[in-house]
Amino acid sequence: MKLPRTLYNWTSLIGAVIAAISLFMIVFLLAVSFFIEVTSSYLGLVIYIILPIFLIMGLVIIPIGMIQRRKRLRRYEDPDKDRWPQINLNLRQHRNAFGIFAITTTAFLFLSAIGTYEAFHFTESVEFCGKLCHNVMHPEYITYQNSPHANVTCAECHVGHGADWYVKSKLSGLYQVYSVIFKKYPQPIPTPIHNLRPARETCERCHWPEQFYAQTLRTEKHYLADESNTEWDIVLKMKVGSEYHALGLEEGIHWHINPNVQIEYVPETEARMSIPWVR
Known part of the structure; x- marks a missing residue:
């Protein structure tokens, strides 16, 4: 199969290998989690957050390598010739490249839609809050499991409905991740917490x-x-x-x-x- 000669470079090859391995691992771990009952919250972190980052990184590296390869080739040719890439579907290598691009883009968008949906629900789950991200709040998580609100997810009260507060909670969570990694958080956790969503928008939806x-x-x-x-x-x-x-x-x-x-x-x-x- 003939492909554009700019694709033949080590940078694009490394990007393709990273993307292919990431995609294989995502599909494999999805199959494992689907056919085998696995309760580890770290599996969801790997499938829906970490591996997609490597997949996107690999796909981005491919065109970067092609641009670098094109610049190197132009040094030995007429610098005024073909300043911009040209797509000519009458050429077999261009048709092959376009076909691969169309198929991979469609598959990537489809998997991205599924992954985004699953990542959203995963980050809203009790396991994500109590086991993965909030080890600092482990005593509260134990209490929650035996409380009258054990059937209510953490996000239903602490985040509530709507995309705006979901984004706010994740942005504020970035500093919390930094605080946990570098032990910058106070012990015990002080109260009251000043940045919680008003109870009128969360608790009072039930009470x-x-x-x-x-x-x-x-x-x-x-x-x-x-x-x-x-x-x-x-x-x-x-x-x-x-x-x-x-x-x-x-x-x-x-x-x-x-x-x-x-x-x-x-x-x-x-x-x-x-x-x-x-x-």
Whole structure:
């Protein structure tokens, strides 16, 4: 098969080898993850993020090598001849090159669409947040697995719906990756976290304040610090919402999120563990 002579150079060959190996590994690992039940979060990182980067890098290296080869060939020819590449499908080598380009481009776009879709869902998964990227938050991940929100993904609350906050979360995650690699993060993780998405756009999509129950009974189980660790139960009658629906958020423990209510307070420290003044 005849191809343009600019394609015959070591740079383009290296790029083609990198792209071919990356593509083979992506297909192979996809088959492994499809036919064999693998729960490792690192496999998804390799398939949907790392290998596609090498695939794109290899494809970019190929035309770079062709441009360099063309410049070297022009040194020994008329420098004013064929300044720009010409595509002539009447020539067999051009037809072959165009056919290979069309097939590989179509396959690349198809695989890129699938890979982008899978990468999006992978980076939104609980395994990605709890096992791969957020080793710092391992205690919180253990707590999450045994919490009432165990069936809700991390991203549903911490990122929410919409592409804008997805992009914001990933951009802020770049600095977090740097902090984890070079141990720049504080220990323990301080609270409150100032850059979280407002709860009105995440939590309240499920926990609708206007529809809370008026009163609920809650039992807190404690144990005394005596020799027998005597059980000590505290029964609380929680006034969650208004007794009458027409009152809305005027009463109950969620009255502070009423948009018509303004609360001012002064904490002693930034941690807000002690708030001596409230109005």
